[in-house]
Amino acid sequence: MTRVNVTVDGVLYSDEVENRTLLVQYLREQVGKTGTVIGCDTTNCGACTVHLDGRSVKSCTMLAVQADGHEITTIEGLATDGVLHPMQAAFHDSHALQCGFCTPGMIMSSIDLLNDNPHPTETEIRRGLEGNLCRCTGYQNIVRAVQQVADGSAPAGTPVSSGSTS
Numbered sequence: 001m002t003r004v005n006v007t008v009d010g011v012l013y014s015d016e017v018e019n020r021t022l023l024v025q026y027l028r029e030q031v032g033k034t035g036t037v038i039g040c041d042t043t044n045c046g047a048c049t050v051h052l053d054g055r056s057v058k059s060c061t062m063l064a065v066q067a068d069g070h071e072i073t074t075i076e077g078l079a080t081d082g083v084l085h086p087m088q089a090a091f092h093d094s095h096a097l098q099c100g101f102c103t104p105g106m107i108m109s110s111i112d113l114l115n116d117n118p119h120p121t122e123t124e125i126r127r128g129l130e131g132n133l134c135r136c137t138g139y140q141n142i143v144r145a146v147q148q149v150a151d152g153s154a155p156a157g158t159p160v161s162s163g164s165t166s
């Protein structure tokens with residue numbers, strides 16, 4: 001067992017973990033951040049995507065011990081003061097989800113994509129989200145949501161309680 005000190009969604013956690021524990025397992029089972037989901041655990045689907053020091057990572061691809069001393073943001077840490085992050089609001093507004101399973105990872109990757117490239121073309125959005133799979137194949141509306149945020153037309157101030165699945 002190894003002690004890790006990790007900040008998750010702004011809160012510092014200090015926990016003993018087995019060295020083989022994946023970051024996604026730690027987040028879900030020890031920290032309780034079940035908004036981060038597991039679709040494959042073989043680095044294929046992107047459902048487990050979180051931000052590590054502001055950059056998206058697939059949390060099934062990292063060990064929890066590798067996150068020691070780092071800052072993690074999950075889908076549950078995006079809303080501030082009860083208001084959805086613009087990307088969450090845009091996914092909601094664009095109906096960019098069907099079953100919603102891929103949505104947390106899609107949103108985390110989409111935010112990172114725009115951090116790198118604030119005004120991507122449609123092709124760049126699709127390429128940037130290549131690591132995230134939507135089994136419901138709702139890609140069209142997902143791309144539209146990212147475009148909404150990029151062009152500043154995403155709805156602002158959507159309350160968390162308005163029915164978002166994220």
Ligand code: FES
Nearest residue numbers: 039041045046060
């Ligand atoms: Fe991590 Fe699928 S659960 S990539």
Ligand code: FES
Nearest residue numbers: 098102134135136
């Ligand atoms: Fe169902 Fe994407 S909305 S997997």
